[in-house]
Amino acid sequence: IQLQDKNERLFTKVGYLESRLGYLANSNTDLSGRLVQSEEDKLKISKELVEEKLQTNKIRGKFEEETFQLKNQLEMERDKLLRELHAAEARLRAGEESGKDLTEVHAALKKNYLALSEAHHKELAQSEELSAELLALAQAQDALRRQLGEQQQSVKTATQGLHGELDRVRTLISRMSHNRVKGNQDKIKDMLEEMKKSYEEQQKKLEEKRVAMGKEQQENKRAIRNSQHKLSEQSVALMLSHSQVKEVEEENSQLQLQVKELTEEYRARLVCYLQDLAKMRAFIDSMLQDVRSSHRVREEQLASAARSYKKRLQKITKTHHALFIAYIQRERIMLKPESGLDPGPPESHFSLGPAELRDETEKELQQLSEDKESWSDVRKQLKQITDSTLEKERALLITRAAAAEAQVSELQDYINKQLCYEKEISHFCSLHGKQEAGRSS
Incomplete structure (x- = not known):
């Protein structure tokens, strides 16, 4: 009985092992x-x-x-x-430097313009003074001419009067020479000599006055000519200063326009470069x-x-x-x-x-x-x-x-x-x- 039980157990184990081996074989095929x-x-x-x-x-x-x-x-x-x-x-710096140079040139031109304007005003004042002096000299010359004319007329009248008196004295002497005695002739001769001396002295004084007045007239003419020459030179210098002032003003205006154009151009370029950079x-x-x-x-x-x-x-x-x-x-x-x-x-x-x-x-x-x-x-x-x-x-x-x-x-x-x-x-x-x-x- 025990052997049968063992055999049955063994058969069951064998069946179980066979089923297990079949399962493993199938799983092996699946695994392969x-x-x-x-x-x-x-x-x-x-x-x-x-x-x-x-x-x-x-x-x-x-x-x-x-x-x-x-x-x-x-x-x-x-x-x-x-x-x-x-x-x-670099261009901006160059423009700024050129602008500085232009500003310096502008300042120098402005200083020159102010100096020229001051010189112009001084020359105007001097020309006015010279014109006043010329007017005074012309008036003095006219007065001197009048005085010379009056003196010449007075000399002429005096000489005519003296000649008349001489003629009258001579007539008197001729008349009296027949009537008066010889003693009175000596007195008359003395009187005539005195009158001649006085006449000659007056003539000398008049000649001296005439020579002095001629010299003064020549000096006045020279002074008038010199003043006219100075006035012409000053007028020429004034015209030149006016032309120079106009040229300086034109150059100043042109330089200002150039400075404005350059500053605008450099600003525009700088703005463009900044925009491009951004x-x-x-x-x-x-x-x-x-x-x-x-x-x-x-x-x-x-x-x-x-x-x-x-x-x-x-x-x-x-x-x-x-x-x-x-x-x-x-x-x-x-x-x-x-x-x-x-x-x-x-x-x-x-x-x-x-x-x-x-x-x-x-x-x-x-x-x-x-x-x-x-x-x-x-x-x-x-x-x-x-x-x-x-x-x-x-x-x-x-x-x-x-x-x-x-x-x-x-x-x-x-x-x-x-x-x-x-x-x-x-x-x-x-x-x-x-x-x-x-x-x-």
Whole structure:
């Protein structure tokens, strides 16, 4: 009875183990399919990841090139605006200096004008004084002429009277010569001699007066001529001063107009330059904001893509771990062929062929060679750019190229690792196929 109970227990255990082995075989087939599918997904994801990394590197390179070009353009525009601003400031300083010079010239001309006006007023006063003196001299000359005429008339009358008296005396003497005695003749002769002496003295005095009056008249004429000559010279100087004053006023008005025009022109230019500078600053700020916003958006996109790839890699690692466990269980089942469980299709059924692997590797190597060619083109462009730029930009570009090469080397290492994983999987599949062939034989 105990043996029957043991046998029944053993049969129940055997049935349970058989059902468990069937379930494990079915689960093993499902796990092998899932393993293959997960490997295919892993390969696809790795390819997509490589492609995305390459694309991100290309986009990053393009973005860096665009940012570098934009920075160069901005620096060129900034340098151009700074040069224009310096030129405008220099022109403004030159205009201010010319304005200062013009103001100094204006002040000097104004001083000259004031000095000329004062000299003109002085000359006018002197001319008035000279005209008054000339009038006084003319009046004195007229008076002297009148006096000379009166004196000449008086001399003429006196000489006529004297001649008349002489004639009268002579007649008297002739008359009396016959009547009077000789004693009276001596008295008359004395009287006549006295009268002659007085007449001669009067004649001398009159001659002296006439000579003195002639000298005074000549001196007055000379003074009048000198005053007329001075008046003519002063009138000529006055005319010249008037013409000079008019010329100075015209030059002053022209200089004032030039100063006003120059100040208006420089103000307009300065306003235009300030407006252009404000517009350029606003444009540069907007461009920088756009570049920063695009850079931030791209960083967010890359960060989100990196997070999604990280999540997918975590999922793939989990599935790979589960499939690895299932693969170990399958190996254990295959090591116990007496269990009669189905280990699933052979590994060669899921492994990739060498042609497919070669095609994949050739594609990846071609992509890498294209990337290398693109990077060589980029290096050539960078060399051409760095030949004309500063050493700082050259060093920056070299560091960027080195970082890109490091990224390419990382991608190559990643691809090599993926190829090694594929080779190991194909090797395991080939071993599994050989074991199944040995069992079937």
